[in-house]
Amino acid sequence: MARKNDKRDDEMRDGTSTAPAGPADSRPPSSFLEVRDLRIHFPTDDGLVKSVDGLSFQLERGKTLGIVGESGSGKSVTSLGILGLHNRRNARVSGEIWLDGQELVGASEEQVRRLRGRDMAMIFQDPLSSMHPFYTVGHQIIEAYRIHNDVTRKVARKHAIDMLGRVGIPRPDRRVDDYPHQFSGGMRQRAMIAMALSCDPELLIADEPTTALDVTVQAQILDLLRDLQREFNSAIIMITHDLGVVAELSDDILVMYGGRCVEYGTVDDVFHAPEHPYTWGLLGSMPRLDRERSERLLPIKGTPPSLINLPSGCAFNPRCAYAELNGGKSTEERPDLRDAAPGHRVACHLPAEKRRQIWNDEIAPKL
Amino acid sequence: MIRYIIRRLLVAVLLLAIISLVTFGIFFLLPKLAGQSTDDLAARYLGREVTPEGLAGVKAKLGLDDPFLVRYWEFVQGMFVGQEYKFGTSITECPAPCLGYSYRTNEPVFDLLLDRAPVTFSIALGAAVLWLLAGVTIGVISALKRGSVFDRASMSAALAGVSLPMFFTGLVSIWLICRQLKLLPTPRYHEFLDNPATWAQALILPWITLAFLYAAMYARLTRAGMLETMGEDYIRTARAKGLPERTVITRHGLRSALTPIITIFGLDIGLLLGGAVITETTFSFAGLGQLMLQGITRSDLPVALGVTMATGLFVIVANLVVDILYAVADPRVRLA
Numbered sequence: 001m002a003r004k005n006d007k008r009d010d011e012m013r014d015g016t017s018t019a020p021a022g023p024a025d026s027r028p029p030s031s032f033l034e035v036r037d038l039r040i041h042f043p044t045d046d047g048l049v050k051s052v053d054g055l056s057f058q059l060e061r062g063k064t065l066g067i068v069g070e071s072g073s074g075k076s077v078t079s080l081g082i083l084g085l086h087n088r089r090n091a092r093v094s095g096e097i098w099l100d101g102q103e104l105v106g107a108s109e110e111q112v113r114r115l116r117g118r119d120m121a122m123i124f125q126d127p128l129s130s131m132h133p134f135y136t137v138g139h140q141i142i143e144a145y146r147i148h149n150d151v152t153r154k155v156a157r158k159h160a161i162d163m164l165g166r167v168g169i170p171r172p173d174r175r176v177d178d179y180p181h182q183f184s185g186g187m188r189q190r191a192m193i194a195m196a197l198s199c200d201p202e203l204l205i206a207d208e209p210t211t212a213l214d215v216t217v218q219a220q221i222l223d224l225l226r227d228l229q230r231e232f233n234s235a236i237i238m239i240t241h242d243l244g245v246v247a248e249l250s251d252d253i254l255v256m257y258g259g260r261c262v263e264y265g266t267v268d269d270v271f272h273a274p275e276h277p278y279t280w281g282l283l284g285s286m287p288r289l290d291r292e293r294s295e296r297l298l299p300i301k302g303t304p305p306s307l308i309n310l311p312s313g314c315a316f317n318p319r320c321a322y323a324e325l326n327g328g329k330s331t332e333e334r335p336d337l338r339d340a341a342p343g344h345r346v347a348c349h350l351p352a353e354k355r356r357q358i359w360n361d362e363i364a365p366k367l
Numbered sequence: 368m369i370r371y372i373i374r375r376l377l378v379a380v381l382l383l384a385i386i387s388l389v390t391f392g393i394f395f396l397l398p399k400l401a402g403q404s405t406d407d408l409a410a411r412y413l414g415r416e417v418t419p420e421g422l423a424g425v426k427a428k429l430g431l432d433d434p435f436l437v438r439y440w441e442f443v444q445g446m447f448v449g450q451e452y453k454f455g456t457s458i459t460e461c462p463a464p465c466l467g468y469s470y471r472t473n474e475p476v477f478d479l480l481l482d483r484a485p486v487t488f489s490i491a492l493g494a495a496v497l498w499l500l501a502g503v504t505i506g507v508i509s510a511l512k513r514g515s516v517f518d519r520a521s522m523s524a525a526l527a528g529v530s531l532p533m534f535f536t537g538l539v540s541i542w543l544i545c546r547q548l549k550l551l552p553t554p555r556y557h558e559f560l561d562n563p564a565t566w567a568q569a570l571i572l573p574w575i576t577l578a579f580l581y582a583a584m585y586a587r588l589t590r591a592g593m594l595e596t597m598g599e600d601y602i603r604t605a606r607a608k609g610l611p612e613r614t615v616i617t618r619h620g621l622r623s624a625l626t627p628i629i630t631i632f633g634l635d636i637g638l639l640l641g642g643a644v645i646t647e648t649t650f651s652f653a654g655l656g657q658l659m660l661q662g663i664t665r666s667d668l669p670v671a672l673g674v675t676m677a678t679g680l681f682v683i684v685a686n687l688v689v690d691i692l693y694a695v696a697d698p699r700v701r702l703a
């Protein structure tokens with residue numbers, strides 16, 4: 001497979017991709033992907049929508065970061081922001097996104113476009129609406145491959161068939177000429193994955209890749225992603241509202257609420273010893289096969305906040321059962337994201353001992 | 368795809384058969400409803416010297432007293448294999464495609480059509496090309512530059528275009544461009560085969576007049592369609608692949624936005640022809656419209672019938688082309 005060809009070398013030589021574009025004090029990080037204080041705001045007629053407001057995380061090659069949160073917490077806006085897919089006319093993006101030593105927020109649109117599809121790719125929630133209905137699946141993969149690789153149509157077609165085979169589509173030499181509507185939902189998502197991986201990107205963002213699929217198919221797609229990650233050694237950002245999915249697949253977990261990170265750490269930290277009341281809520285509302293729906297212990301009350309008018313203090317306070325334990329602090333002051341333990345960050349006013357006590361005594365036994 | 372085309376072709380032929388039957392029926396019945404006997408019709412055909420023998424001869428020759436289906440059958444036969452009109456010893460050969468002779472001028476209807484149809488169809492086709500090109504281009508630019516000066520100006524012009532009647536814009540443009548500014552000679556129709564340049568020069572004003580109205584409509588349609596498709600998920604996917612924005616717009620956005628336009632265009636072909644007739648009248652071209660008017664006011668059945676068949680054929684063929692284009696554009700149609 002002839003990939004990572006000379007197109008990239010040209011770019012390196014002309015120097016455009018190595019010039020530092022961020023603020024003067026920013027140095028390239030050691031991590032493969034590092035996001036620093038990312039803010040994505042949309043000015044609208046109703047006010048400023050702060051969809052992402054100060055998000056930071058990092059990710060290494062071959063590792064998976066899970067981003068969890070209810071719908072409307074800013075997950076998709078974050079992933080589109082990393083790919084530079086927000087229209088610069090109606091989105092205000094600030095902060096830094098370092099991908100393999102290259103800063104993307106300050107880079108030109110053309111520079112970011114060249115990285116898209118080649119170094120970073122994305123899988124979307126609904127594969128049917130995400131594929132063009134008028135082009136064959138093969139055509140769409142070939143198109144993705146040929147933008148970044150200077151190959152003939154014939155070579156690209158062979159590559160497309162090869163990719164379709166690798167994501168487990170039977171008879172790929174025939175299916176390559178089918179249209180998206182001729183595929184089943186699961187097969188369509190496989191084709192979408194084949195398309196995303198066609199240029200062997202080092203970063204793959206999967207935005208709720210299984211939400212639109214049947215439960216049985218969901219498991220297959222997740223298995224496939226896991227296998228492909230081993231094969232391609234790419235970094236994956238797995239976005240979902242299902243903490244269970246994330247826990248199975250990820251190395252790190254980032255919990256988002258109201259456009260901000262409320263808890264961030266390894267799976268062991270966030271899934272097995274969570275310290276934020278919102279994470280407890282997510283755990284409590286996870287569907288469990290061995291329990292009746294009514295027996296679920298900690299459903300989160302209320303609805304996600306409006307991103308135009310976040311509640312003052314801790315954004316979670318109207319829904320939090322422990323807000324009163326802090327003597328008014330929860331409604332007045334926004335809690336910073338602080339290390340609860342090395343690498344385990346939590347944004348909550350409750351004292352660390354108190355959180356661990358609540359988790360151990362009240363929450364964990366009921367889960 | 369082949370099967371789809373064959374299916375559409377069969378439908379087109381069937382439609383043509385139905386149109387011919389219905390129009391033939393109407394023109395067969397009309398004189399009767401108006402209280403005219405076949406003698407009156409034959410009298411028109413004879414002109415001045417009306418004699419009983421002459422009447423009988425014409426009636427026999429044209430088969431005016433034959434039953435409806437016999438006459439229809441002869442009409443159909445005439446189109447495919449030609450027809451012979453016998454009257455005593457004189458035999459008139461009418462080679463296929465034979466649509467009969469004008470009752471008034473005794474000219475073969477087919478020759479009349481050959482003379483007139485190019486005028487009307489030239490206006491219609493040229494205007495259609497112009498309106499689609501202009502409408503779609505303006506619509507796309509407006510959508511991409513939504514809210515800009517260009518968008519607002521062109522959409523206001525489009526509103527004017529939709530509301531101004533054709534004979535108004537036509538007459539104003541002749542007055543302004545030909546009489547006042549003398550940029551162009553007053554249009555006179557020329558055969559395309561004689562000299563394509565003079566043909567186009569004569570038609571440019573009619574084309575613009577007719578296209579203006581529809582270009583305005585299509586600009587609005589395209590703008591709306593383009594705004595909708597550019598918000599689709601697959602556009603986001605195309606961008607996520609790293610396609611240059613120009614490719615995203617044309618191959619992914621426009622491709623989808625154009626498909627419904629094709630369908631709407633198919634529905635507008637009848638309007639297009641009607642518009643062409645109004646335009647040719649405005650510019651005093653001798654086209655099918657004038658011929659039809661003559662045919663009807665003078666109860667010249669073969670002429671009226673011929674014009675109806677010609678326009679029917681135009682609409683059906685145009686629709687066939689549109690259907691095939693639509694299937695090429697949207698695979699879900701041809702695979703359904």
Ligand SMILES: Nc1ncnc2c1ncn2[C@@H]1O[C@H](COP(=O)(O)OP(=O)(O)O)[C@@H](O)[C@H]1O
Pocket residue numbers: 042044049051069070071072073074075076077078307
């Ligand atoms: N282009 C936009 N303009 C204004 N608001 C937006 C835009 N895109 C997203 N938002 C808002 O940002 C919030 C977060 O959306 P999203 O990231 O899609 O949430 P999710 O976590 O469900 O993926 C939502 O409230 C949404 O309305």
Ligand code: SF4
Pocket residue numbers: 276277278314315316317318320321322323326330335347348349350
């Ligand atoms: S800061 Fe207060 S309201 Fe927010 S999560 Fe902690 S306890 Fe609940």
Ligand SMILES: [Mg+2]
Pocket residue numbers: 075076077207208
């Ligand atoms: Mg989302």
